[in-house]
Amino acid sequence: MIMMFACAFPLAFVFAAINNLTEIRTDALKLLVVFKRPVPRAAATMGAWLNIFQVLWSSNFPVYPSIMHFTDNWQIQSVITNVLSKTLFYIYFISLSQ
Secondary structure, three states: OHHHHOOOOOOHHHHHHHHHHHHHHHHHHHHHHHOOOOOOOOOOOOOHHHHHHHHHHHHHHHHHHHHHHHOOHHHHHHHHHHHHHHHHHHHHHHHHHO
């Protein structure tokens, strides 16, 4: 783009190069100093997140069985069969390795 203006304004290349160099340096300054990640600090507790995780954890007990109940029965049986067979398979090989 700058080469198109070389005949009309020969110093355009110099100004563009100076602009690019200053933009690279200012972007580096912004990334390294201005928008720096804060230093992590240790906390005594999880604060409000503890209550949120407790609610999510306790809501799993009624939600997951209801999802299993209200979905198609053949899918649940196949999932249970696959999980049970894989679990028994792994338990069998673990007992053989010991």
